[in-house]
Amino acid sequence: MSSFRSPNPARRGALALIGAGIAWGLRPAHAGEIRAGAFAFEKPEGGTLPLDAYAGRPILVVNTATACGYAGQFSGLQGLWTRFGDRGLTVIAVPSPDFGNQEPLDGVAIAEAARRNHGVTFPVTAKTHVRGPAAHPFYRWAAAEKPGTAPNWNFHKYLVDRDGALIGAFPSSVEPSDPRLVTAIANALPTA
Template identity: 45%
Template structure:
């Protein structure tokens, strides 16, 4: 796999897929998420980013994971309730998946090769910004909120980069 556009993910609804190839030539924000985490309120900021920048082509994809602190223990219905009802998420959310270690889904193995050892998620709400060429542009730990200047500056940069 040479670009993020080569990956597909099963969607949270269990009936469809999220084809990252559909976002070719567009920037993408990928986030590993959890419903019962201290960082879960970042869903609001992610939704704001998607609402604001999605019109300009930015895609946001959430990938729930139970890899850290058993903070995503529920099934698709409970994850959906947190995302859609509690936080008004409108961006695509994938099926719960492993994002660390040998069991990580291929997308997260690819992200690790793109960003190096330190880019591997060590908790929920790691954020990966992919440029229009389908390569990792920047990554952020959960401590960087989606509304921070540092984060939005990088979003602006990939949005303007042609």
Template identity: 45%
Template sequence: MATDLYAFEALSIEGQSVPLDRYRGQVLLIVNTASACGFTPQFAGLETLHQIYGERGLVVLGFPCNQFGHQDPGSNAEIGAFCQRNYGVSFPMMSKIDVNGADAHPLYRWLTAEAPGLLGSKAIKWNFTKFLVGKDGRVIRRYAPQDAPEKLAKDIEAALA
């Protein structure tokens, strides 16, 4: 089992391999996203965090997922265009993945093992579950979907210090 985030790679929304080692020494906020969810407006708050803290070393990574109510059925190209057009997303968006089950992305298997949810559950319960990962590549905290991005600012500042 991996001990930190840097052991993983993912595909960008354009289909390019992205070794997560490229983010060594930065703070990451990893979020499973959806384009047609009640929490979809959180893209605006995530973009704000990216704009405020990006130069200090925060990287927001969005991972589209269609496992919850089929709320992200589009192609990667459609999802990317939606995020840019509706929310001005400029942080990295990755290719659509599964976050639960047999086909869950290995990164999400690791994240949920490192930071279980309520009552120790390793499952992601809904879109916009967030994981804050420190400069050392280890999970600092897991946040629920209803935790608005702006409420994470204090924890992000502490991680960046």
């Protein structure tokens, strides 16, 4: 008779989560619980934009496209950044080619177009897939955290709280000035 005993169910679950994190290229998480800070995006100019650099701050992550009919939302996102940035909000644009290839630009040209055409001063990542099997690990994590909320088009918004938990998902049709989004952001900010 063998003396090997399989790990208890809780340990097996934790090991599976850690294994999934390793497969997704994540950094270690807190006691088996994955938070947004475990992820990083590539910068268009090279290097990475680690979300753990924004620990303690709410983050609005938005998949964008410069040639999309919703591209006017860049200005509204800039308005949120201007209004709430001093109180801790970080807005991050994640250009994506996934919806009608409405992001025809590459590299730093995307960030330059967002800045020139819409006054964007918040971080813009490198072009990234946000849906399907090639989706960035942050987007796979977000879809698993809030089933049924994967982006269906450009300018889908995910709100992460100060502790790195996903607290909201807002479809493309929700404008940055929408009271539901503004209220969710205000509630995620530290109290004055």
